[in-house]
Amino acid sequence: MTETLRRIAIDPLSRVEGHGKVTLLLDDAGHVHEARLHIVEFRGFEAFIVGRPYWEVPVVVQRLCGICPVSHNLCAAKALDAVVGAVPPPSAVKLRRLMHAGQLLQSHALHFFHLASPDLLFGFDSDVSKRNLIGLVEKHPELAKKGVLLRKFGQQVLEAVYGKRIHGTGAIPGGVNRHLAIDARDAFLKQLPDIKAWSLDAVALARELTLKNVERHKGFGTVPSALLSLVAADGSLDLYDGGLRAKDADGRVLFDGLDASSYRHLIKEEVRPWSYMKFPYLAAMGPESGWYKVGPLARLQVCDRLSTPLAEAARRDFLASTTGINHAPLAFHWARMVELLHCAEDIEHLLHDEALVMGELVSTGERQREGVGIIEAPRGTLIHHYEVGEDDLITRCNLIVSTTNNNQAMNEAIRSVARQYIEGHRITEGLLNHVEVAVRAFDPCLSCATHAMGKMPLEVSLVDARGEVVSSLRRGDA
Amino acid sequence: MTRPTFTLDGVAISFDEGQTIIEAARKAGVFIPFLCAHPEFPAHGSCRVCTVLVNGRAMASCTTKAADGQVVESNTAALTRDRQALVQMLFVEGNHFCPGCEKSGACTLQSLGKDLAVTSAGFAHESPTRPVDASHPDILLDFNRCILCELCVRASSDVDKKDVFALSGRGLDKHLIVNAESGRLADTGMATTDKAMSVCPVGVILWKRRGFADPIGKRPHDVESPRQRVEGKGKTS
Structure with a gap:
């Protein structure tokens, strides 16, 4: 029997450092057969970094992203630490950790307060002209202000250790290029009581919004999968360093404590002709069932604990809200705010360390031909792998970015949501809204352009098997 | 003895015989934009960024000798363009x-x-x-x-x-x-x-x-741009 499939395209979904769209393939009965999140713009960093000097790489590759450049800067530097054979001195590691915590704090604040909270506060089906940051400022000015100030604090931390709030220089192979100024440290310490209080408020709000709609959230785009994260040797979450740990969908440990260079054996990548984004999977489980989730929801459930007390209490509370592993994409928001609190506490902890303002910044060692760096970026596990020739030029580069690690998980979530909300062959605003909310829960890079101004320029077309447009709906022309 | 002078955008600049316009201006703390001119090498005149109007005529200030009574214009909208x-x-x-x-x-x-x-x-x-x-x-x-x-x-x-x-x-x-x-x-x-x-x-x-060993804010031109170096207004000068 030949099955006839119909195709619905949501195009453009948003800008993802470029462009993305969603296609839904329907069978004759109108059921969603498959969902595809396409990243249709070719970025090419892996190609054009080849032939460049290795010390340039942390500054160049961070241009992949305007939201989390620090993660790329740090991840590249970690990979190149291995290339220069260096173990960065304690001051450098602590300054990098401070950078990273500031980065996560500002990125998480941006996502929750500016991008996601309008969906959660106003409802997925609410008026799109109000469901945005401007609407949030009008209706909940104090909340919006806290979001702005939390983000500002994270960016100030970045500016102090990285030179600029976006696209600075900080981490270099073997270390970092500056200490934290004492007056900056003292100013941050004065702000921290507020930052921690607002972070606690954010956790409480995310918790409230999640529990208020727990039944709806539970089934919204929920698809079990394996989980992946970095974990410290003592089992606590380590966002900057540590070993790779994966758990299966039921929480059983698949592997643990594996170093960065083992990624190539653990993770394979599948290429599909309809997307420039690859599909990673755990090699041992195969491409069909080996896909996994990364990011806050995975991290809080992969680790044994958080190293900071308030955040660990919040994590336990989060875990207690479900039995077994929580796979609901909308739980990402609560988990993300627990991490925000963890970062605020971690920044305070680091600021009391004198190593930030004195001590060696760079170390050297015996030159190696390649290096792998792994870090937990705001959106999840980020992998940089470089090979360097004897002439110091890059000969090969492989990047597996966080959003790529979540690729199949996002596709599965979209399919699940589309199945739930599709109404026959009709494309409705409701379907668009829900697909949008599902994608955004993962905080892929596309969410910033998607929602910052509240108008996601969606175009949906229903196309029959012969390629004829049966109906279409467009938002964003008003 | 009175030193010879020329005017640069209306300001009198005195100079020593043999100095070029850009050298005299630098010594007087007046910045003329330049690129290829290097104080340790003879003037070359290759980039033409330091072009000024000398008595109304476009000349490279790095190769043109200062002369008494010259009227030199540098900071004009046309030259900037x-x-x-x-x-x-x-x-x-x-x-x-x-x-x-x-x-x-x-x-x-x-x-x-x-x-x-x-x-x-x-x-x-x-x-x-x-x-x-x-x-x-x-x-x-x-x-x-x-x-x-x-x-x-x-x-x-x-x-x-x-x-x-x-x-x-x-x-x-x-x-x-x-x-x-x-x-x-x-x-x-x-x-x-x-x-x-x-x-x-x-x-x-x-x-x-x-x-990238120098952090942003401490790189040479963060501390003192070429203009600041000439005008004596660098952060550390």
Whole structure:
């Protein structure tokens, strides 16, 4: 029997450092057969970094992203630490950790307060002209202000250790290029009581919004999968360093404590002709069932604990809200705010360390031909792998970015949501809204352009098997 | 005895016999935008960024001797537009990616662009293909950024006595080459102690493995831009 499939395209979904769209393939009965999140713009960093000097790489590759450049800067530097054979001195590691915590704090604040909270506060089906940051400022000015100030604090931390709030220089192979100024440290310490209080408020709000709609959230785009994260040797979450740990969908440990260079054996990548984004999977489980989730929801459930007390209490509370592993994409928001609190506490902890303002910044060692760096970026596990020739030029580069690690998980979530909300062959605003909310829960890079101004320029077309447009709906022309 | 003077944008500048206009202006703390002029080398007049009007005539201030009674104009809208266009052409002729360049904050071309408020390319990018030369163990040559100022050619020839660099071709084909049969820097006598190592105003001749060691805010031109150096207004001056 030949099955006839119909195709619905949501195009453009948003800008993802470029462009993305969603296609839904329907069978004759109108059921969603498959969902595809396409990243249709070719970025090419892996190609054009080849032939460049290795010390340039942390500054160049961070241009992949305007939201989390620090993660790329740090991840590249970690990979190149291995290339220069260096173990960065304690001051450098602590300054990098401070950078990273500031980065996560500002990125998480941006996502929750500016991008996601309008969906959660106003409802997925609410008026799109109000469901945005401007609407949030009008209706909940104090909340919006806290979001702005939390983000500002994270960016100030970045500016102090990285030179600029976006696209600075900080981490270099073997270390970092500056200490934290004492007056900056003292100013941050004065702000921290507020930052921690607002972070606690954010956790409480995310918790409230999640529990208020727990039944709806539970089934919204929920698809079990394996989980992946970095974990410290003592089992606590380590966002900057540590070993790779994966758990299966039921929480059983698949592997643990594996170093960065083992990624190539653990993770394979599948290429599909309809997307420039690859599909990673755990090699041992195969491409069909080996896909996994990364990011806050995975991290809080992969680790044994958080190293900071308030955040660990919040994590336990989060875990207690479900039995077994929580796979609901909308739980990402609560988990993300627990991490925000963890970062605020971690920044305070680091600021009391004198190593930030004195001590060696760079170390050297015996030159190696390649290096792998792994870090937990705001959106999840980020992998940089470089090979360097004897002439110091890059000969090969492989990047597996966080959003790529979540690729199949996002596709599965979209399919699940589309199945739930599709109404026959009709494309409705409701379907668009829900697909949008599902994608955004993962905080892929596309969410910033998607929602910052509240108008996601969606175009949906229903196309029959012969390629004829049966109906279409467009938002964003008003 | 009264020293001879000329006026620069209406301000009297005294000078010593033999000084060029840009030298006299520098000594008086008045900045004329420049690029290829280097105080340790004879004037060359190759970039023309320092062009001024001398008694109404366009002249390179680095090659024109100051003369008593000259009326010199530098800070005019028309000259600024010409300088902006010159800088834009230099940018589009090469591959200048300031965001990823280790010479950012220490690059004369970049600082000049900022000083002249050049905010766009202005012309179509030529995007030439210019492979780097990483053959030397300690020196990287990134030809993508060459502006053909010839400072390295002159430093290597006049000071180092090695003739490591030369310009080849003419007109649009003009380009910097390494003076070795293989064309590779490793096959020359270039050393990191050479004068040629330190004169490049852009990011062509680089120490390997040192990039980005200066944090933003402490790079040479963050501390003192070329204008601030002349005007004596640098952060540390």
